Amino acid sequence: MAGALEQNVFKETAEGSGKSGSVGVRWPWVLGTTCQVFHQFVRRESEIASSLVLERSLNRVQLLGRVGQDPVMRQVEGKNPVTIFSLATNEMWRSGESEAYQMGDVSQKTTWHRISVFRPGLRDVAYQYVKKGSRIYVEGKVDYGEYTDKNNVRRQATTIIADNIIFLSDQTKEKA
Numbered sequence: 001m002a003g004a005l006e007q008n009v010f011k012e013t014a015e016g017s018g019k020s021g022s023v024g025v026r027w028p029w030v031l032g033t034t035c036q037v038f039h040q041f042v043r044r045e046s047e048i049a050s051s052l053v054l055e056r057s058l059n060r061v062q063l064l065g066r067v068g069q070d071p072v073m074r075q076v077e078g079k080n081p082v083t084i085f086s087l088a089t090n091e092m093w094r095s096g097e098s099e100a101y102q103m104g105d106v107s108q109k110t111t112w113h114r115i116s117v118f119r120p121g122l123r124d125v126a127y128q129y130v131k132k133g134s135r136i137y138v139e140g141k142v143d144y145g146e147y148t149d150k151n152n153v154r155r156q157a158t159t160i161i162a163d164n165i166i167f168l169s170d171q172t173k174e175k176a
Contacts (some may be wrong), residue, residue, distance in 0.1 A: 001110075020143050025097065034167060040174065048125065051064060051134060054061065059141040059142055060139070060140075060141060061088055061138075061140050061141060061142055062111060062137070062138070062139055063087055063115075063137070063138045063139075063159050063160065064089065064135075064136075064137050064138075064162070064168075065087045065088050065089040065090070065113075065135070066087070066088050066133060066135050066136075067085055067086070067087055067088075067130055067132055067133060067136060068085070068086035068087065068088050068112060068133045069085055069086050069132055070085070070130070070131055070132050071083045071084060071085040071087070071117075071127050071130050072084050073123075073125055073127050079119040080118060080120075081123065082116050082117065082118050082123065083097070083116070083123045083124075083126045083127040083130075083131055084114065084115065084116050084117075085115050085126070086114060086115065087112070087113045087115050087136070087138060088110050088111070088112055088113075089110070089111050089113065090108055090109070090110050090111075091108065091109045091110075091111070092107070092108045093106075093107055094106055094107070095107055101154075112158065113160050114157065114158065114159045115138055115140070115159070115160050115162050116143075116159045116160070116161055116162065117161075117162045117165070118161065119162075119163060122163070122164070122165060125136065126162070126165055126167070129167065130165070134167065134168075134169060135168040135169040136165055136166065136167055136168055137165070137166040137168060138162050138164070138165055139162065139163060139164040139165075140160045140161045140162040140163050141160070141161050141163070141165070142158065142159075142161075143158070143159045143160070143161050144156065144157070144158055144159075145157050145159065
């Protein structure tokens, strides 16, 4: 179905209608770009192999905040070790009727994120240098999982799997 739709879009834009603004006549490069985007992000059926090609997706997180606890390294038998720590991010806003930024009370919400580092080099650096109170930038992806606690109750956990950490401050220098 998507292949037929793509052919119709191609045919209509390539032939042009002679009207001003016709994509096929005025901006031929738009057609190529449109088809590339169409191929990359839309589910389509391949005419050659009749196989289903899935659309691309994105799972990226960028966090900038302060570390809430010194990292802990854990390892379960038969699995790679992981460094885990918490990161606090703050959201601030002014409340009130007026749109002027000087008016209204300032409100703040702190959100805590569980950060897990599996990548071998980064895992060791994070364990050694990330400290409580440090200001860091973390890039990674969101992971939702389940586990069973001590009381045999199934629980859900949201974790950020870090693949990059940038150290923005040293806690000891800030205190001086």
